[in-house]
Amino acid sequence: MGFTMGLNMLLLLAMVATNILSLYHLSSTIQSKPPTPPPVPDHLLRQLQNIRATINHLTSLQPPPTSTTAKKSSTTASIPSDLLLYAHISPIASSCKDHPLLLHQYMNYTPFSLCPDDSSVAESLILRGCHPLPRRRCFSRTTGSIPSSLPTNPFVSLPENTVIWSHYSNCKSFTCLSKLNSEMGFDMKLEKSRFLEYKSDLDLPISQFLQLAKSAKSVIRLVLDIGGGTGTFAAQMKMQNVTVITTTMNLLAPYNEAVALRGLVPLHMPLQQRLPVFDGVLDLVRCSRAVNRWIPLTAMEFMFFDVDRVLRGGGYFWLDHFFSKKVDLDKVFTPLIGKLGYKKVKWAVANKTDSSGMKNGEVYLTALLQKPVSR
Numbered sequence: 001m002g003f004t005m006g007l008n009m010l011l012l013l014a015m016v017a018t019n020i021l022s023l024y025h026l027s028s029t030i031q032s033k034p035p036t037p038p039p040v041p042d043h044l045l046r047q048l049q050n051i052r053a054t055i056n057h058l059t060s061l062q063p064p065p066t067s068t069t070a071k072k073s074s075t076t077a078s079i080p081s082d083l084l085l086y087a088h089i090s091p092i093a094s095s096c097k098d099h100p101l102l103l104h105q106y107m108n109y110t111p112f113s114l115c116p117d118d119s120s121v122a123e124s125l126i127l128r129g130c131h132p133l134p135r136r137r138c139f140s141r142t143t144g145s146i147p148s149s150l151p152t153n154p155f156v157s158l159p160e161n162t163v164i165w166s167h168y169s170n171c172k173s174f175t176c177l178s179k180l181n182s183e184m185g186f187d188m189k190l191e192k193s194r195f196l197e198y199k200s201d202l203d204l205p206i207s208q209f210l211q212l213a214k215s216a217k218s219v220i221r222l223v224l225d226i227g228g229g230t231g232t233f234a235a236q237m238k239m240q241n242v243t244v245i246t247t248t249m250n251l252l253a254p255y256n257e258a259v260a261l262r263g264l265v266p267l268h269m270p271l272q273q274r275l276p277v278f279d280g281v282l283d284l285v286r287c288s289r290a291v292n293r294w295i296p297l298t299a300m301e302f303m304f305f306d307v308d309r310v311l312r313g314g315g316y317f318w319l320d321h322f323f324s325k326k327v328d329l330d331k332v333f334t335p336l337i338g339k340l341g342y343k344k345v346k347w348a349v350a351n352k353t354d355s356s357g358m359k360n361g362e363v364y365l366t367a368l369l370q371k372p373v374s375r
Contacts, residue, residue, distance in 0.1 A: 083107035086134045095129030103130065111137045119167045123250055126270050154235035154262035155192040162261060163254045170252055177253055184253060185230035195236045201348040202321060202366045206236050209318070209368070212345060216370070218314050220283045224275065227290025231259035231266065238264065272299055277310040285311060286318040293324035293333075293362075301336055308340055313373040317342060322365045323352050329363055342369035 083103070086092070096103050106121050115138035122133055145161050158174045165172040171180060178187040185191060195206050213220050223244040225233050234244035247269045248255040259266035267276070271290065285307045295303070307317055317340070324333055329349065346368035351357065 080104060080107040080109070082109070082111055082137060083134065090134075092134055093130050093132060095131075096125065096134075099125060099128050099130060102128070103134075107134060107136065109136060109138055112139075114139050115141060117141065117164075117166055119250065123268075126268070127249070129270075129272060131270060131273055150261065150263075152263065154231070154238060154264065155188050157188055158186070158258060158261045163257045165254075167250070168253060174258070185232055185255075186253070186258065191230070191232040191235070194232050200350060202350050202364050204318070204320070204346060204366060204368060206240065209316075210240060212368070213316065216314070218283070218316075218370075220316075222282050223284040223286065224277060224282055224310065225286045225288065227271065227288040228259070228286075229288065229290075230255055231262055231264040233286060233288070234259070234264045235262055271295060271303065275306050275310050279309050280312045282310045282315060283312065284316045284318060286320055287322065289321050289323065291319070292322055293328060297332065297336070301339075304336065304340060308371065311371045313371060313375075315371050316345070317367075317369045317371065319365060319367040319369075322367070323357070323362050324365070326361050326363045329365060333365070337367065337369070340369065340371075342371055344368075345370050 086107070102121060102125050106118065106125060109116050115136065125131070125133060141164055143161055143164055147159050147162050150159065150162075151157075160173050160175070163174075171177045174186050177184055182190055197203065198205050198208070210220060220242055223234075223237060223242055225231075225244050225246045228234060228244075228246035228248055231244075231246045231248070234246045237244045245265045245267055246259050247267045248259060249268065249270065250256055256266040256268050269276070287307075291300075291303075304317075311317065319337075322333075344367065346366065348366045350364050352362040352364050356362065
């Protein structure tokens with residue numbers, strides 16, 4: 001009996017000792033500082049940020065949890081069904097989640113019916129970085145009449161009945177737009193002489209540019225015109241058997257329609273988008289006055305290096321009437337352009353003499369730069 005009691009007491013002491021040791025080990029583990037994890041590579045951080053943005057966007061589309069099924073059904077019904085469907089079958093541009101009301105308006109339509117008259121909503125989303133837009137299952141609107149013929153000459157008056165004028169509030173005809181502001185590019189009588197004449201050092205007539213390229217034994221065949229308005233540069237180059245694609249936006253006027261009516265190719269594309277062209281295939285990239293000091297500096301730097309991506313060796317980068325403050329041109333934009341390491345074929349600076357230019361001390365820069373043949 002005494003032996004049994006002693007054995008039990010020994011086992012009890014062993015259990016107590018074991019528990020004390022376990023508690024000690026646990027407390028020391030908790031108090032000890034864990035080892036510093038290795039740094040996360042930058043490319044993984046970028047992937048995680050993209051995933052987080054996508055998750056935030058998708059979760060914002062889901063209805064908030066409620067206590068009753070009726071409330072769930074009501075909330076789900078308030079979200080356009082095609083927006084939910086598209087979010088599951090294809091990625092949506094990350095900036096779309098920052099503008100839920102516009103996105104909701106754009107995707108709130110009746111599938112398999114006529115599309116809403118909402119081109120301005122689509123363009124508002126594009127300009128805010130929600131691009132590419134989600135696709136929609138609705139039928140595009142058309143004009144009420146079919147044109148009997150379309151012009152083959154890109155400098156004749158544009159037919160009025162080929163545009164859905166309800167999209168635009170200021171004017172309902174090309175004639176009205178021409179009278180409203182001749183600089184908009186809809187007056188074909190004025191456009192016919194553009195890019196052909198030399199009036200100041202800022203001008204670079206197409207004939208002079210082609211002669212410079214020929215002297216450098218450089219062939220010009222394929223061109224991208226960024227912010228090309230109604231496509232007049234492309235029209236003039238077409239006369240020289242050069243193919244030009246024009247990027248343009250419909251800011252209160254039918255610029256894309258005008259480019260197409262002239263027998264040219266418009267791209268409805270914002271300045272912040274990556275150029276939809278493969279690497280090293282273009283002979284020339286021209287930037288119109290749409291590229292100027294109002295573009296954030298970082299965005300402009302990315303754009304310039306994307307231009308470098310699509311240009312072939314020996315290709316040309318043409319900044320046409322780029323405007324900025326004189327001090328910024330000297331201290332900011334000239335060093336930024338210099339990062340490309342291009343040859344300066346032409347570099348001309350002159351004062352911007354309109355009221356805004358005089359008030360802000362602005363200047364114009366026209367620069368023709370040539371990419372190195374090899375690196």
